[in-house]
Amino acid sequence: MGADAGYRGRFAPSPTGPLHFGSLVAALGSCLEARRHAGEWLLRIDDIDPPREQPGAADAILHTLERFGFEHDGPVLYQSTRHDAYRAAVDTLHDRGRVFPCGCTRKEVLSAGVPGVNGVLYPGTCRNGLPDGRSARTWRARVQGTITFEDRFQGAVVCDLEAEIGDFLVQRADALPAYHLAAAVDDMASGITHVIRGHDLLACTPPQRFLMEQLGGTPPAYGHLPLAVNPDGRKLSKQNMAPPLDDATPAPQLVAALDMLHQRPPADLGRAAVATVWEWALAHWTPDRLHGVAHRTITPASP
Numbered sequence: 001m002g003a004d005a006g007y008r009g010r011f012a013p014s015p016t017g018p019l020h021f022g023s024l025v026a027a028l029g030s031c032l033e034a035r036r037h038a039g040e041w042l043l044r045i046d047d048i049d050p051p052r053e054q055p056g057a058a059d060a061i062l063h064t065l066e067r068f069g070f071e072h073d074g075p076v077l078y079q080s081t082r083h084d085a086y087r088a089a090v091d092t093l094h095d096r097g098r099v100f101p102c103g104c105t106r107k108e109v110l111s112a113g114v115p116g117v118n119g120v121l122y123p124g125t126c127r128n129g130l131p132d133g134r135s136a137r138t139w140r141a142r143v144q145g146t147i148t149f150e151d152r153f154q155g156a157v158v159c160d161l162e163a164e165i166g167d168f169l170v171q172r173a174d175a176l177p178a179y180h181l182a183a184a185v186d187d188m189a190s191g192i193t194h195v196i197r198g199h200d201l202l203a204c205t206p207p208q209r210f211l212m213e214q215l216g217g218t219p220p221a222y223g224h225l226p227l228a229v230n231p232d233g234r235k236l237s238k239q240n241m242a243p244p245l246d247d248a249t250p251a252p253q254l255v256a257a258l259d260m261l262h263q264r265p266p267a268d269l270g271r272a273a274v275a276t277v278w279e280w281a282l283a284h285w286t287p288d289r290l291h292g293v294a295h296r297t298i299t300p301a302s303p
Contacts, residue, residue: 006039006193007034007037007038007039007040007193007194008034008039008040008042008190008191008192008193008194009030009031009033009034009039009040009041009042009192009193009194009195009196010030010041010042010043010044010187010190010192010195011026011027011030011031011041011042011043011044011070011072012043012044012045012046012183012186013027013045013046013061014045014046014047014049014052014053015045015046015047015053015054015057015058015061016049016052016053016054016057017054017057017244018057018060018061018064018244018245019060019061019064019065019244019245020242020243020244020245021228021242021243021245021253021256021257021260022198022227022228022242023245024068024245024253024254024257025198025225025226025228025257025260025261026196026197026198026225027065027070028254028257028258028261028281029196029225029261029287029290030196030197030225031070032281032282032285032287033152033194033196033223033285033287034194034196035282035285036282036285036287037194039193039194040073040074041071041072041073042072042073042074042077042190042192043062043065043072043076043077044076044077044078044079044186044190045058045061045076045077045078045079045080046079046179046182046183047078047079047080048079048080048176048177048179048182049176049179050176058078062076063247064245064247067247067250067274068245068247068250068253068254068274069250069254069274069275069277069278077186077190079182079186082182082185082186082189083177085185085186085189086171086177086181086182086185089170089181089184089185089211089215090139090170090171090177090181092215093141093170093211093214093215094139096214097142098141098142098214099139099140099141099142099170100126100127100139100140100142100167101126101130101136101137101138101139102122102125102126102130102136102137102138102139102140102167103125103126103130103131103134103135103136103137104122104125104126104137104138105137108125109122109123112125113166116163116164116165116166117159117164117165117203118165118168118203118204118207121164121165121166122140122166122167122168124167126140127140127142127167137173138169138171138172138173139169139170139171140167140168140169140170141167141168141169141170141180141207141210141211141214142167143161143162143165143166143167143168143207143210144161144162145161146158146159146160146161147159147161147205147206147209147210149205149209149219149221149222151202151205151222151223151224152194152196152221152222152223152224152287153223153224153225153226153287153290153291153292153293154199154202154223154224154292154294155291155292157202157205157206159206161206161207161210164206165203165206165207165210168180168207170211179204180204180207180208180211181211183204183208184208184209184211184212184215184217185211185215187208187212187220188212188215188217192220193220193221194220194221194222194223195220195221195222195223196222196223196224196225197222197223197224197225198224198225198227199224199225199226199227199294200227201224202224205222205224223287224294225261225290226260226261226262226290226293226294227294228260250274251269251270251271251272251273251274251276251277252270252271254270254274254277254278254281255269255270255277256270258277258281261289261290262286262289262290262293263281263284263285263286263289265277265280265281265284266280
């Protein structure tokens, strides 16, 4: 393994339900890449959306990760403890002219916007000032320019922010921070140098890099792993009712995740102890096999 003591990766699940196989693939790839560089692997719980969270889900996630042999460095960071930092970031962006107040409802944006890579683009209604009779409901980033970066697995990425992303939310109508803002602020505060995560979050990287740059930070390097999809092409997710990981049988599920990541584990490795699976994975992790792989279909029999 290489030696890079400055490497800091992270895994940041949301406590909206138990971890599933797609979560395991992302966690495993992220952890193995950090360990390959003799770096740190941090754990963050992205609990900034109370209406979507399930009671007890955060503790269940921690238990599952422990059962599957994951070892994180340092204390767990909970985004619910970081609201002062998010408000300070919005204030900084406001002082620098990079955000503006918006009086539009979600329904109005959906009806007037056009499709973009992350959904419907904001139509610009309040970009140059709130219309008469409107008051601020949310805050939006005032985007401009192009974001370019080299993805560890997917290659060169070029994103025209105005054409593909639009003026995205940084603070919601309920005064909670939007996902992009919270992720950008916490990755900078934690000194994250590398973000390894699923391909479904590739479109989230340009707005997060944009915010980091506007806040005076240096964005980390990114790598987006193959996305586990069902035979019908839908990604494994909580929304699509992906079954939770079985804490009672971690070894075969870890081996299935290694196979998903093109690591070619031995057929009988799933019958070994969890520690043995990790020993093999750390010794044989070959990330170059993932270059250009965006999706991989799993069979219904997979975990």
